Each structure stands twice: as structure tokens, then as C-alpha cells.
Amino acid sequence: MRRAAAWLAIAACTAGLLAGCSRASIHQQESYVFGTRVEVLTWDASEEKSRTAVGEVLREFDRLHRAYHAWQPSELTALNSAIAAGRQHIPVSPELAAMLTDAKAIAATGDELFDPALGTLIALWGFHTDTFVPARPDPAQLAAAIQAHPQMADLRIADNQVTSRNPAVQLDLGGYGKGYALDRAAAILKARGISNALINIGGNVLALGSKGDQPWRVGIQHPREPRPLATLPLRDGEAIGTSGDYQRFFELDGQRYCHLLDPRTGWPAKGTQAVTLLITPRANAGTLSDAASKPVYLGGERWRDYAKRYGIDHALRVDADGKIQVTRALRDRLQFGEGITPSAVID
Template sequence: MASPRRGLAPLLLLLATLLVLAGCSRAEVFRKEAYVFGTRVDLSVYGDDPAAADAAMAAVLQEFDRLHRAYHAWQPSELTALNEAFARGETATVSDELAAMLKDAQRIAATGDGLFDPALGALVALWGFHSDEFKPTRPDPRQLQALLAARPRMADLVIEDNRVSSRNPAVQIDLGGYAKGYALDRAAAILRAQGVTNALINIGGNVIALGKKGDQPWRIGIQHPREPAPLATLPLYDGEAVGTSGDYQRFFEMDGERYSHLLDPRTGEPAHGTQSLTILITPRAGAGTLSDAPSKPAYLAGEQWREYTRRFDIEHVLRVAADGRVEVTRALRARLQFPAPLEVTVVD
């Protein structure tokens, strides 16, 4: 007579297998959207645990909200308090984080010959960009010339541990060209700490990738500066970041002319030589930050853009000139796919 235990063994094995399969869910992309830093934020996490993905993305959005409130350029924040101290000629004590950000921004500004200079917050305000809604008006010429004569620069800052002062009372810090990239690095650190290894973080076109999407790399598009469609697409690999400076993101038009928020500190006017400039940062420390601030001096440099990207060891660059010409470095051209035939000039 057969043993009852032997007869039950296959059934128990089948039941255990079904329970294991039931506990396994298929991996998918989980997403969250928000509006922070004056732009749209998109988070994507690839995995099989919706609760873990949701918690990790919620932690990232909480951090973004903290950064937005702490370093807002015109609403009350630690940054506006610092600017008020500069205007009074006083020294301020700031957080460790802000002191480190200011030192890094100071270094980037020096590398880019001051074309990217967060000390020009007063110039940004003069052009009306310290507002959620832009009013199409030019600044008072006398105020503009007075500010140019005062020449506020990041080099005016004196940073000693947490004590920050300015040799120039005209300095008003605006981290708008730095904070999104810094936030990308913070998001990547938070996701990794929560065990997320595959994600894509997009803050208004500044993007960083972690891992991949299943068995394929993440894929992103580079916005066409004059059409509501991608100019090109490319794969983005683990630890890479992409950022674009363009005259189509924050701008107003008046008398047939476009005025963007990308202001040239040499003239005090919006730059007109470039429609957009995109850089890809290969995996390195601070890749997110480097995808943001270093695109500004290259954008403002016009035809000399390649000189400035080299200074930051950036080999993957695409530029759309004011006349629509498309220039791309050889390293990035090998990665791009264009949805429509396009004449491009390859630059070494």
C-alpha cells in the first residue's frame, strides 16, 4: 500500500510553487509627477514592489520641496536672508549645505569666466524673471547700467566655514541655474539609499539615470527648441545625466523679439546666439550638478561653445545655433537618433 506522505509530496511541491509565483509580481515602471522649482518633475522607478517605489519617490519629492523652500530666490528662504545680509554689508551664518553649494558654484563660475554667475540675482529680477508670470517689459536702462557698473560676481563672496560675506553689496544670489542639477544628485542618493537601482529623474529637462529599464537602457528625448517634438533621442546609461539650456524654457516676446532668462553678464541682456545647448555628463561624482550649471557658459559663449565644454571635460554636446544650424560633438553623434532627416555638423 502506498505511503500517504509519498502521495502528498508532489501536491505540496505544486502548492509551494504556486505560492512563490503568486508572491512574485511582474516588474514595471512606477511614476510620480509634481511641480517644483518652477517646472515639471517626473520620477520613474523600474521594479516589482509598488509600495517600495512609491515610498522612495515620495522621499525624493519631499527633498525637492525642502530644497525649493530653502533656496528660493525671491520668496522668504535661507537664500533671501543671505542676500539681505549682503545688502546690509553684514556677514551671515549659513547651513553646511548652502556653504558647500556656494563654494561649488563659485568654482564653476570661475571655470566658465563668470558667464555662469549666480551672483546676478538682481539682474534676473530686473528682467522680471523673479516671478511665476513674466511681464513683457525691458528693464529701466539706468538701473541696468548701474548694476553692470557694480559688477556683482561670485568672486566677491568670502566663505569661511559657515560664515559668508560679500565684498560687493550688489551681490544677490540666485541658484536657479544650479539647484536643479544639485537636486538630481540628491534624488539619486536618496533612491540608492532606499534600495532603488533602476530609475529616471527628470526635472524640467535635467535628467539623471540609475540602472536601466528592464533589459534596455533608459531612453530620453532632446527637445526641439522651436517645435513641440524631440529633436533627437538617445539612450541614457547608469549614472549619466543630461541638461539643456534653451531660450524656449522661460521667456517672453515683445515687438517680435524673444527675451529669455539666460542673461549675458557682459551686456546685461538675454543672449541671442544660441537656441539651445544640451550636454551629457558621463558617470562621475556630481553628474547631476554638472548637467546644469556648465551648460550656461557654453550657451552664452555662442560660437565659442566648444571651448567652454572642454573646460568641464564634457565631450557629449549638441548645439542649435540662432539660425537653426545643428552642431554636435562626435562622441554624442554616435549616440543620437534623429526622428527626421537632419543636416548636422560634427565637431571634435
Template sequence: MRLIPLQRAAAWLAALALTAGLLAGCSRERIHQQESYVFGTRVEVLTWDASEDKARAAVAEVLREFDRLHRAYHAWEPSELTALNQAIAAGQQGIPVSPELAAMLTEAKAIAATGDELFDPALGQLIALWGFHTDTFVPVRPDPAKLSELVKTHPTMADLTIADGKVTSRNPAVQLDLGGYGKGYALDRAAVILKARGIANALINIGGNVLALGSKGDQPWRVGIQHPREPRPLATLPLRDGEAIGTSGDYQRYFELDGERFCHLLDPRTGQPARGTQAVTILVTPRPAGSTQAGTLSDAASKPIYLGGERWRDYAKRFGIEHALRVDAAGQIEVTSALHSRLQYGDGIKPTIVVN
């Protein structure tokens, strides 16, 4: 039995290498970097060419916002979200929620519908049953009877009605967990705060979910895509103003038991950890006002693309995503031509298939 922490050493190494690359050749007076630990992961915010005082104040506000979001919408510690889950389980109807949570649930419901409910924040009970509702989870196989019963109840975001600041669920088995949505939402909130504070050039990294503002001087921000099985980047790519990348992988939160890998990405069709894909990375370009923003979409849309297996490209197209990469269970790399043209692959790495 092997327990893997929420962030593998390999992911930390990649993040450190990324930071080193960003700082290389830069005047330390021109770049400001702050780190924290929130959402169960390492958070890093870098700004370029802003005064120390201005950058420090802006990033401090971002980190306070991250802490607020973490506490307000935590999936298993007391929060507005857990209070809503308790009310749903009790069969209450027309449950009042904050305007922010109502908007988040409305958006998450639309994303879920686009992806055939493979991205499904209603699966909180299933996530807990597999032991992932803790920061220091213990490897466990769920009781088969309980697992079968829960799969049959089929909780989905489609069970929710959100109107006039109130939530009603037709299925008491719905238990909301915004872990596959919240980091992306936080990226977009950070972008709003930084721009309001006059920060035009920044890079926000929440455990590998990354959003760029502006540039790093006359160069784009350059970020790494983690190799799912090796402690090094699979590739690097330049990020332009307003672009975001999101990755879903079986190497981020998982445990090994009896020689099998069980990751936190659960397939709602079977109730089992997903198989067939090691990792998916998508790049989302800036979105029109009023639509799901780049950070949020990069986080949430990566889940149905990951769970879609061989249909990954179809799911990417549904979300209008042209820049995507998949590493299948055998380690073969499939990448869209749009993303392929922007990547710089690591030594000895090349894609197996390039698709339109």
C-alpha cells in the same frame, strides 16, 4: 506682445512623448511613475522593477526632498537664500549659513570660475530687473539707466568668501539666485536617496534635466532632446547608469516684445538676454567621488557653454564634457562626435557640423 509660460506647451508635449516612449512595451507592474510640480517646473520620477510599495515610499522621499530644497533656497520668496541676500545688501560680513548652503555656494563659485563667470548665480538683481523673479512674469524692458548701473557694479561669485560656515561679500550688489544650479543638485540628491532606499533603476526628470540610474530591464533609459523651435524631440539618446543631461535654451522661459525674443538666460557681460544660440544640450558621464556630480554639472555647465556662442566647444572642454550639442541662432546643429554617435535624430534632422 506675447507671454510664454514657464514651460511651453511644446516642452510638455515632448515630456509626454518621452514618458509614452518609456512606457511603451513595458509591463505596467514593472514601472512606477510619479509626478509633481516643484522648482517652477514639472518633475517626474520613474523606477523600474521595484515593488509598488518600495517604489512609492522611495519616490515620496525624493519629492519631499525636492520640496525642502525649493523652500530652503528659493530666490525671491522667504528662504535661507533670501535672508542671505538681505544681509549682503545691508553690508553685513561673516554671515552664518547652513553647512549645505556653504557647500553649494563653494561648488557654484568653482564652476563659475571655470566658465569665466558666464554661469553666475550672483546675478539675482539682474534677473529680477528683467522680470524673471516670478512664476507668472510680465514682459518688461528694464529701465536703461538701472540696467547700466547694475552692469557696472559687476556682481560675481568671485566677490564671495565662504569659510567656516560664513559668507562675506565684497560687493553689496551680489544677490544670489541658484536657479541655474539647483535642479542639477536636486538630481544628485534624488540619486542618493533612491540608492539608499534600494532603488537601482530609475529616471529622474526635472523640467528636462535628467539623470539615469541603472537601466530599464535589459534596455537603457531613452530620453528626448527638445527641438527649440518645433513641438517634437530633435533627437533621442540612451542614458546609462549615472549619466545626466542638461539643456539651456531660449525656449524655456522667455517673452516676446515688439517682435523680439527675450529669454531668461542673461549675459553678465552685457546685462542682456543671450543671443546667438537657441539651445545647448550636454551629457555628463559619472564623476569621481569628491568632484562635482553629474546632475549638478549638467545643469550648471550648460550655461557658460550656451553663453559662449561660437566658443561653446572650448567651454565644454574646460568642464571635461565630450558629449555636447548646440543649435545656433540660425537653427544649425553643431554636435561633438562623441554625442553624435549616440543620437537618433528626428525625421529630416541632421547635424550641420560634427566636431571632435
């Protein structure tokens, strides 16, 4: 399997997209969490203040990774085991209860196309492992998993307890957790007096403040070429999320099978190479940038309708043929790469 993180090039001196970047003004720390590279940059704060605050952020990322891992022992796997055993009123931490409540609401808004209940299907397709062997699932097992039709609507969450009416529900927060971690990082940095920062978790990016007298500038990765599709300035409180078939996938017999599964069919989605959403400043912008990109990606030709459901005006889609569709609001912010032109600009 090829792993190309949902990369958005960070336009700081380390990415080479802006000149004149002062090393005395920028602080950068990297780590590897959530199965991807994470990077936090701060601007115009002392080395000691930045290092302390970013260190706390990276420790929080590690905590979230361990607490909600989908296949290694965690609170989430313990909950999945209890659901599979048919237990009712399963106690969970207040944090997990809040995350599941939020994820359930996001799923309902998007016709359950964002579906963290699909853990069994994700495992059958081989995406619950760090040592991947490209193979299609056993047809009988796949058919049984599809027929069981697990979805977030099967869950009842109340008083920090979870009950599922469907024992086939197996939770995987991989399409939610990176965005949630962005929001947690922003809260920590603000609490530590960091006003200007850029947080990148494998291509899910959130900006705080600015980079001096310039906005932070990021690049949207081209889904088929090793270069940015476009770049744009990212303003205080904005977040960007991308879902694409180039992020985690394998090829077999000339076919590409990506990790984005369509809950209607149980198969890897087709018809779209990538979607990118820009979330304007609002509560939980990071979470929405991650989770909402799934129904927009899976929505196919209805992608704009799904973006509107989440109050998102800034969106871009690259279809299966490589044609670029972009909303007018986002088009006005973008600088496309050389030779790249959108085929359609829509309201």
C-alpha cells in the same frame, strides 16, 4: 511669457517612445516643484518600495525649493538681504556653504559666464515672479546693475560663513538647483535600495541603472518645433542638461528675451537657441549638467572650448539660425528626428 520647460521626453511607456512597457514593472510619480514638472520613474521595484522612496525624493525637492527660493522668504533671501546691508561673516547652513563653494568653482572655470550672483539683473528683467508682465527694465536701473558687476568671485566662503566684497551680489541658484536636486534624488533612491530609475526635473535628467534589459531612452527637445530633435540611450549614472531660449522668455516688438542673461552685457543672451550636455558618470553629474550648460550656451562660437573646460565630450549646440553642431562623441549616441541633420560634427 511663455513657459516651456527644458523638456526632454522620457522614453517610458508614459512618453510613448518605447513599446512593450510593462505597467507591472514601472512606477511613476509626478509633482510640480522648482517652477516646473518633475517626474521620477523606477523600474522593477515593488509598488510599496517605489512609492516610499520616490515620496522621500519629492519631499526633498520641496525642501530644497523652499530653502533656496530666490525671491520668496528663504535662507537664500536672508543671505541676500545681509549681503546688501554690508554685513560680513554671515552664517549659513553647511549645505548652502557647500553649494556656494561648488557654484563659485564652476563659475571660475567658465569665465564667470555661469553667474548665480546676478539676482538683481534677473529681477529687473522680470524673471523673479510667477505673474509675469513682458517689459524691458528701466534703462537707469539696468545700467547701474551692470556697472556694479556682481559675480561669484566676490564671495568668500569659509567655516559656514559668507562674506561679499560687493554688496550688489544677489544670489539666484536657479541655474544650479535643479542639477543639485538630481544628485540628491539619486542619493536618496540608492539609499532606499532603488537601483533603476529615471529622474526628470523640467528637462534635467539623471539615470540610474536601466529599464530592464534596455537603457533608459530620452529625447532632446527641438527648440523651435513641438517634437524631439533627437533621442539617445541614457546609461547608469549619466545626466543630461539643456539650456535654451525657449524655456522661459517673452517677446516684445518682435524680439525674444530669454531668461539666460549674459553677465558681460546684462542682457538676455543671443546667438544660440539651445545647448545640450551629456555628463558621463562622475560625482555630481546632475549638478554639472545644469550649471555647465550656461557657459556653454553663452560661449557662442566658443561653446566647444567651454565644454572641454568641464571635461565634457558629449555636447550639442543649435545656433541662432537653427544649425546643429554636435561633438563626435555625442553624435555616435544620437538618433536624430526625421529630416534633421547636423551641419557640423566636431571632435
